[in-house]
Amino acid sequence: MGYNAFQILKEGLTGNKGWRPVWRDPEPKSEYDVIIIGGGGHGLSTAYYLAKNHGIKNIAVLERGYIGGGNIGRNTTIVRANYFMPGNSEFYSHSLKLWESMEQDLNYNTMHSGRGLINLFHSDGQRDAFARRGNMMCNQGDDAILLDRDGVRKHLPYLDFESHRFPVYGGLYHPRGGTARHDAVAWGYARGADQLGVDLIQQCEVTGIDVKDGVVRGVQTSRGAIRAKRVGIVVAGRSSQVAAMAGLEVPIESHILQAFVSEGLKPTVDHVVSFGMGHFYLSQSDKGGLVFGGDLDFYASYAQRGNLPMMEHVMEAGMALVPALGKAKVLRSWGGIMDMTPDGSFIIDRTKVDGLYMDCGWCYGGFKAVPASGWCMAHLMAEDKPHEVAKKHTFDRFRTGHGLMDEEGTGSQHNLH
Amino acid sequence: MRINCPICGDRDRREFYYLGASDYLNRPAEGDLDAIHKYLHIRENPAGVTKDLWHHEAGCSSWLVVERNVSTHEILGVELASEVAK
Secondary structure (H helix, E strand, C coil): CCHHHHHHEEEEEEECCCCCEEEEECCCCEEEEEEEEECCCHHHHHHHHHHHHHCCCCCCECCCCCCCHHHHHCCCCCCCCCCCCHHHHHHHHHHHHHHHHHHHHHHCCCCCCCCCCCEEEEHHHHHHHHHHHHHHHCCCCCCCCEEHHHHHHHCCCCCCCCCCCCCEEEEECCCCCEEEEEEHHHHHHHHHHHHCCCCCCCCCCCCEEECCCCCCCEEEEEEEEEEEEEEECCCCCCCCHHCCCCCCEEEEEEEEEEEEEEECCCCCCCEEEEHHHHHHEEEEECCCCEEEEEEHHHHCCCCCCHHHHHHHHHHHHHHHHHHHHHHEEEEEECCCCCCCCECCEEEECCCCEEEEEEEEEECCHHHHHHHHHHHHHHHHHHHHHCHHHCEEEEEEEEHHHCCCCCCCCCCCCCCHH | EEEEEECEEEHHHHCCCEEEEEEHHHCCCCCCCCHHHHHCCCECCCCEEEEEEEECCCCCEEEEEEEEECCCCCEEEEEEEEHHHH
16 A cells, blocks of 8 residues: 555645555565564664565565564664764664655655754763764764854753853754664564565574574474574564574673653654753654653663653653653653664674574664664575674674673773673 | 662662573683683573673672563562572
8 A cells, every 4th residue: 555645635624534454464485585573673683675676576574572562662663873983873874864755665664853953961071972972973974063052052952051050061963863763663664574575474482492403493483383494583682582593692682671651742852962961852743742761770670661760860860951840740761672782783693593684782772773783683594694784793703802882981891882 | 679689678760770581690711712602692581580690789789680571571580690600
């Protein structure tokens, strides 16, 4: 089904009775060329690009719950390419370009909004670090503008510029950064993949991975066994459990990250703003809710909800930066399960089982990576060699210590990111 | 979340610093790089009951082994790491 203005008008005048499901609900076949475990943003985009870029048609995506019900529906929707380390820099740059062409490519409104992102700094040292980061971003071909205090005030007049604890020295402005509608991204890729012949099989839990003589043969599911020559595990949040089905051990510890949304307000916050000193970031959804969050709760958890101390910390940080926030009511809060790797960067790699690949370890940054993750995972699975912009993201970097991508510079250890 | 410190009693989570899985108590011998890699990076990471190390930073400064259900945040038991390591 295509979408156009005429169709919306027609449906609007006829009670919206003509809309139909935009993807099929097929029964699983007994065999596929490629199985993707996980029907989240990354799994769907992997299937889409396998079909579109590599011409593979016989693909299934197996989803335990429903499409869009995992972390793709539980994030704060920020899209950016302001990374510093070689490896991450080119990957997220590629991802942002894919975001910018996604709606045309999928013929689907994902509400991508390059509204600009500003990372604030509050000391001379932080300014130097952000100036250096901005130069790295420009060298990568992306956009970065160093704003002084008055420059920030023009964009963000609602900040507390009188703060003595964390005075605003300026900000690194990334005009192409912004947000997108997270659910629509899942739906757009699901629809696109379905149109290219991918079977999206929901309510189908993978319970085992069949490996014989070091080669993957297929999977066991709650809806029967399915054979496949190649299997991709794309289940960030549950990577350790699914990897264990194939006898794999992964360098991941699962943590909880909370997010919050206020009642709907008139347009106030035009950008995405981050306040590193208080671990706080803020944007406003198109519906009007202020969407904000902070840091991890910092203990291993699969609970999809956090504890009150971090909630209090986020509110305090928000009030310190934007005192007017105190007038808004928080409507909802929730938590997502983060695949935390020791260096805080992701993994797209082969495993020791032939034909079995993993895309995991997205830490707290998976949403912005949805298009490029799928693009690179599809390339890896189709060509059996890593894509140029994701070739540094291996499992082996932790064992050797070579090529670690520790953006925060805090060390390659689980509890530090 | 509250943790029942064997020395200080039931205390708020904010008094404690989380280090990670109690695997850290089993330090491998020097020189065995694969074992050290496993010790530092590889985690079982179960979605159920696990044991991890917490430091009672704002209390008695003891290292604790806390048995928790990470899917419910229920705390099942707390022991002094010095006792566990004996």
